[in-house]
Amino acid sequence: MEARNHTEVSRFLLLGLTSNSDLQTTFFILFLFIYLVTLLGNLLIILAVSSDSQLHTPMYFFLTNLSFNDICLSTSTIPKMLVSLQTHNQSITYLGCLAQACFVTIFAGLENCLLVLMAYDRYVAICHPLRYTTIMNPCFCSFLSILSVLISILDSLLHSLMMLRLSFCTKLEIPNFFCEHAQILNLACSDTLINYILIYFMMIVWGGGSASGIIFSYIQIVSSIWKIPSARGKYKAFSTCGSHLSVVFLFYGTCFGVYISSALTHSSSKTEIASVMYAVVPQVMNPFIYSLRNKDMKEALRKVIIRVPSL
Template sequence: METGNDTQISEFFLLGFSEEPALQPLIFGLFVSMYLIAVFGNLLIILAVGSDSHLHTPMYFFLANLSFSDICFISTTVPKMLWNIQTQCKVITYAGCITQMYFFIHFAGLEVFLLTVMAYDRFVAICHPLHYTVIMNPRLCGLLVLVSWIMCVLNSLLQSLMMLWLSFCTHLHVPHFFCELNEMLQLACSDTFLNNLVMYFAAVLLAGGPFAGILYSYSKIVSTITGISSAQGKYKAFSTCASHLSVVSLFYCTSLGVYLSSAATQSSLSSATASVMYTVVTPMLNPFIYSLRNKDIKRALKRIIGVPAMHGTIILRPEMRP
């Protein structure tokens, strides 16, 4: 096999989690279940937001975009892995690998930006409630989502184009279940200094920057909530951002844990297994986190699946006769 960026003959082999034949049906069934739950759950969130006029607010507009991003995010990696298990073929073409890498970087970055935008929305709602409808107008909401998409497209395009300039050795076995950027750089035979520099710079700028924005927003939110006199008011204010805070913690803790553990153990198998947490588990759990404690979402979901909503309680008492 020739080296270089000649895409006509280049192929990669995704090793996945295990080569044991007895474990393949178990892995296939597990990931099919998680994938279907994630896609179906996020699709229900999108349908609920789109069909209920009461949910046509900035918070639910961003939530629908996050659900769409979750569907795309998990769809960049899991279907190809399931196909490889089913066909017992681990091959992915050079073009397919670069394409998968592009969309993975794009939707991972979009998750970060949307979570940051949602934190800003909660900051305005709690810290500036009287000006909320003026500040979070439809034009600004659309602009925030558009800027998020543009930033992610530019970053993923830059990372993918820089990958095209690298030369790869003849041993092209990827110890992962998808074409992860860092794993691909380790397989390159040519100098990857510039690629690593751009990758870490983008991680600090496009992941660390939004995370700092989220921390700042929640520091202001906590400061505002502590200033509320009544306990009921504090609970009501905190409940409006509890779901978002749970999703942010889940996404950042799992993704940060993956890269810290991989740097500490240098084990590709443990890194691939840990990557499941933020690439598969997080998109699967997000719909549950946002729907279980949200009365508006539950009401819209009940209407979609045909469960009548109970708006009141009628108590029938027997007539008292003398």
């Protein structure tokens, strides 16, 4: 197979979820609806927290960051797919593909960090309630958020810069609806060993470290809740963690499904479905999880919805 240097590569082809023209219209309507719901739901969360002074706490500060990140992650993948479905043009420039992969990695990594920070917030609130306001002060929360953004950007840039040294083959078809670093690597004809080592190293260190942090936090939380004498107190303490746990299981469950699917099957359709599960589903479900399971959030959303028609 003839290899071409990346400077000669002008475009990749995103094969999308289907080549059936009849299904493309259905997918366009479905994903347009999902994208609009994602935008609306997460914007309502941000507005509700911003407009209600009672929600100006570290937990809801991290929640607004998560909602904004979910909007960004969905925007980095879905609009390009919608344009491709509407125009029947599946091509994407080399730099555009690399940029999309870079943004997806940034926002997916930031989501990972924010879930860890939210777990730490719940750990401090339940295990060290008397020191909660001292530890989780606004400056410290802002520092943690900025640090998470910087780490996510540096990680993504490192992967992208390592990608620039590669040469690519004549077959430039990506069996997905958006670009990912791992899928771009599959098209390279030059040696990608260092790139894969970097990907798996960061996955183990960052992903494994984050998961370990969340697990450790909840072990401590469960241990503290178990010591609460009243059943009502136990329920009240654990209910503050219910929404976060649901989001954690949804995000990590879908990410784990992507890697398992990639490892166990060579079917492009199954890989695409797995990618939808982590790049689309958590972002549209998170607002529902937090609004349906949280009384304070329900009340704040009700006030926002009532106030909107009067604006």
